[in-house]
Amino acid sequence: MPHRLLSNNRAWAAATHARDPGFFTRLAQQQSPRYMWIGCADSRVPANEITGLDPGEVFVHRNVANVVVHSDLNALSTIQFAVEHLKVEHIFVVGHYGCAGVRAAMRGIRVGLADNWLRHVQDVRLRHRKRLDHLPPDEQENVLCEMNVIEQVGNVALSTVIQDAWARGQKVSIHGWVYGLTDGLLKDLRVTMDHPDGVVPVFGAAIKRYPRVAAPSAGGSLRAGGDVEDDEEDESADTAPRR
Numbered sequence: 001m002p003h004r005l006l007s008n009n010r011a012w013a014a015a016t017h018a019r020d021p022g023f024f025t026r027l028a029q030q031q032s033p034r035y036m037w038i039g040c041a042d043s044r045v046p047a048n049e050i051t052g053l054d055p056g057e058v059f060v061h062r063n064v065a066n067v068v069v070h071s072d073l074n075a076l077s078t079i080q081f082a083v084e085h086l087k088v089e090h091i092f093v094v095g096h097y098g099c100a101g102v103r104a105a106m107r108g109i110r111v112g113l114a115d116n117w118l119r120h121v122q123d124v125r126l127r128h129r130k131r132l133d134h135l136p137p138d139e140q141e142n143v144l145c146e147m148n149v150i151e152q153v154g155n156v157a158l159s160t161v162i163q164d165a166w167a168r169g170q171k172v173s174i175h176g177w178v179y180g181l182t183d184g185l186l187k188d189l190r191v192t193m194d195h196p197d198g199v200v201p202v203f204g205a206a207i208k209r210y211p212r213v214a215a216p217s218a219g220g221s222l223r224a225g226g227d228v229e230d231d232e233e234d235e236s237a238d239t240a241p242r243r
């Protein structure tokens, strides 16, 4: 019942005040988070709890499947405020395994209006299909969760907000993480971008960690995913971020 939330709140406020009597007075003056979190709206992935941060320490933007689109004024405005006014030093794009949005995009499941939003994740799947198609279904979903994060890190890095920040010498790094619902652990996808010249090579290196053909088995060179020469010829098609 909603009443439970209000009584929970009163208990939390009292306990927080008892632990740190200046907590609310201090926070009411000014927020000065060093971190921004761009995550999925999924109720099981709350930024503060997972990272052990108090209110005031992380600036949060969440949407279905942690997508950053160049025409989404909501996300871009939030990033702009975080970078230009709060001067956050680190932005984390955080996906999670078992993401219903990514699963719908992977399997082509229609969910309604959100299909149009999840089209962006389907685009990621199509773009990297040669790195996905040869995997077992469960692994495809996990890998797409990771690839989606890598793509969104690239989108944040290529946004005018970040490009302008870097051009004026502001230090801000974009990181890609994925969260495990089953173990509560965050994994760093090693796709940190912190200067304009690093965007393309960092993106390419991250995507190339997912091979285009099945890993060789003990019995020989098992291949799925088609002609390897063709794969090599159009390698640049999916190892550069979209602009």
Ligand SMILES: [Zn+2]
Residues within 6 Å of the ligand: 040, 041, 042, 064, 065, 066, 096, 098, 099, 100, 101, 102
């Ligand atoms: Zn999700």
